[in-house]
Amino acid sequence: MRKVIFAAMAALLALSCSKKAVQDEYGYIIKDNQIVYNTPARPADQQSMLNFACDPIENVRVGFVGLGMRGPGAVQRFCYLEDATIVALCDLYPERVEDAQKILDRHGKPRAAEYSGEEGYKELCQRDDIDLVYLAVPWQLHTPIAVYAMEHGKHVAIEVPAATSIEECWALVNTSERTRKHCMMLENCCYDFFELTCLNMIQEGLFGEVVHVEGAYCHNLDPYWDEYQGDWRMLYNREHHGDVYPTHGIGPICEDLNIHRGDKMDVLVSMDTDAFNGQAIADKRYGKGVVEKYANGDNTMTFIRTRKGKTILVEHNVVTPRPYNRMYQVTGTKGFANKYPNEGLALGAENVKFTAVDDLDAEEYMSDAARDAIMAAYEHPISKGIAEKARAVGGHGGMDFIMDYRLVYCLHNGLPLDQDVYDAAEWSSLVELTEVSINHGSMPVVMPDFTRGEWNKLDGLKFALAE
Numbered sequence: 500m501r502k503v504i505f506a507a508m509a510a511l512l513a514l515s516c517s518k519k520a521v522q523d524e525y526g527y528i529i530k531d532n533q534i535v536y537n538t539p540a541r542p543a544d545q546q547s548m549l550n551f552a553c554d555p556i557e558n559v560r561v562g563f564v565g566l567g568m569r570g571p572g573a574v575q576r577f578c579y580l581e582d583a584t585i586v587a588l589c590d591l592y593p594e595r596v597e598d599a600q601k602i603l604d605r606h607g608k609p610r611a612a613e614y615s616g617e618e619g620y621k622e623l624c625q626r627d628d629i630d631l632v633y634l635a636v637p638w639q640l641h642t643p644i645a646v647y648a649m650e651h652g653k654h655v656a657i658e659v660p661a662a663t664s665i666e667e668c669w670a671l672v673n674t675s676e677r678t679r680k681h682c683m684m685l686e687n688c689c690y691d692f693f694e695l696t697c698l699n700m701i702q703e704g705l706f707g708e709v710v711h712v713e714g715a716y717c718h719n720l721d722p723y724w725d726e727y728q729g730d731w732r733m734l735y736n737r738e739h740h741g742d743v744y745p746t747h748g749i750g751p752i753c754e755d756l757n758i759h760r761g762d763k764m765d766v767l768v769s770m771d772t773d774a775f776n777g778q779a780i781a782d783k784r785y786g787k788g789v790v791e792k793y794a795n796g797d798n799t800m801t802f803i804r805t806r807k808g809k810t811i812l813v814e815h816n817v818v819t820p821r822p823y824n825r826m827y828q829v830t831g832t833k834g835f836a837n838k839y840p841n842e843g844l845a846l847g848a849e850n851v852k853f854t855a856v857d858d859l860d861a862e863e864y865m866s867d868a869a870r871d872a873i874m875a876a877y878e879h880p881i882s883k884g885i886a887e888k889a890r891a892v893g894g895h896g897g898m899d900f901i902m903d904y905r906l907v908y909c910l911h912n913g914l915p916l917d918q919d920v921y922d923a924a925e926w927s928s929l930v931e932l933t934e935v936s937i938n939h940g941s942m943p944v945v946m947p948d949f950t951r952g953e954w955n956k957l958d959g960l961k962f963a964l965a966e
């Protein structure tokens with residue numbers, strides 16, 4: 500009997516030690532009124548993925564997992580990419596796979612191998628004729644499936660956010676570094692025309708030093724809540740505080756600030772409102788009292804300061820009836836851009852008018868004609884030549900196609916991808932970090948460094964182009 504008790508105690512101790520080891524490795528301590536996240540040392544069998552490029556892939560063979568609202572659009576877009584072939588399709592439901600096969604039929608493409616069920620993705624990943632696994636599944640499945648795919652020798656492209664916790668962010672980084680496989684998050688908003696052109700203008704110096712940026716995801720999801728398979732999105736929102744969908748807002752503005760290519764997001768503070776509409780929506784959907792306390796605040800605001808003294812503001816709101824807004828705002832020492840509700844540019848302090856002090860219009864947006872002319876002149880090199888086709892193929896007005904085109908282009912030419920695994924981890928890390936800040940009364944959070952000290956090694960963001 501004594502032996503049994505000792506064995507049980509030893510097992511319990513081992514379990515709690517291993518839990519504690521995980522907590523210490525990926526978790527945080529509270530020090531001087533700040534939440535300080537740990538950055539674990541890089542294991543010996545891993546190498547940095549900064550600037551990583553694989554050998555050129557003549558034809559990129561793709562397997563799609565997740566064919567709900569988002570996945571089929573990607574299948575359709577890939578039908579227009581000459582250097583890619585759709586090899587396999589997978590969803591929980593076989594009928595969704597069949598619907599996606601019909602997209603191939605309509606484009607005169609051969610039908611793909613089919614997988615379904617909860618673990619169908621495993622068989623897809625085990626195939627030896629797939630280069631890239633493209634994921635559009637519920638958030639909770641992104642990292643587990645991506646890790647499995649990389650472990651099975653596949654590059655992965657993951658819908659947003661790539662991960663829902665810091666532990667998952669590190670799982671993506673560690674697996675990518677160890678397997679030497681690309682892990683790109685599909686942050687399509689980085690490829691929208693206004694954002695791309697502004698990025699080009701920033702890199703050409705038209706904004707001077709960029710000092711402050713803002714991004715947001717404000718999108719009333721009222722019409723869609725019932726459409727998510729198994730209610731995954733509402734289930735996640737009702738259980739979590741924080742900016743649970745940060746990457747459309749944070750992605751493009753991190754590119755503007757050269758995050759982990761010369762600067763680093765350092766400290767974050769997040770604050771949310773109560774769940775006024777969130778609770779009402781839950782009461783209506785599930786019946787009053789079923790969801791005792793809906794967690795996700797109607798409006799969540801996050802402030803971040805960077806190592807180089809810049810500031811970032813990100814906002815999340817999916818439950819109030821406000822018009823769609825990703826904000827995308829850039830404040831530089833010599834210029835200003837704002838995307839929503841109207842695309843506006845104000846470039847150049849020399850245009851400041853001398854006005855009466857109570858005239859608030861000293862600084863004005865340039866005229867629409869002047870804005871259009873300068874934006875045409877500074878069109879980003881990666882959208883040049885592909886913009887027309889992108890608009891025709893579509894996907895949020897073309898940006899989704901530019902993203903897919905670039906992904907295949909870089910793999911085909913053996914170039915570094917536009918977004919690396921550290922982007923995926925940094926942008927997705929806000930999911931947990933904002934929640935932890937809010938849960939501690941908006942305490943500042945010192946963010947982990949997914950590059951492990953290499954955030955200043957690259958000199959700015961570059962989009963690789965073949966000779």
Ligand SMILES: NC(=O)c1ccc[n+]([C@@H]2O[C@H](COP(=O)([O-])OP(=O)(O)OC[C@H]3O[C@@H](n4cnc5c(N)ncnc54)[C@H](O)[C@@H]3O)[C@@H](O)[C@H]2O)c1
Pocket residue numbers: 564565566567568569570589590591592595616617618619620635636637638640658659660685686687726727728729
């Ligand atoms: N980048 C964008 O603009 C954008 C837009 C919409 C959605 N998204 C992202 O795309 C992802 C999917 O969103 P959605 O709106 O299509 O949701 P959805 O619920 O409509 O689709 C998810 C699909 O995954 C399938 N699935 C669930 N478990 C699976 C499993 N084990 N194996 C294979 N398939 C499985 C479901 O059956 C469903 O068809 C999410 O991450 C979301 O954030 C991105």
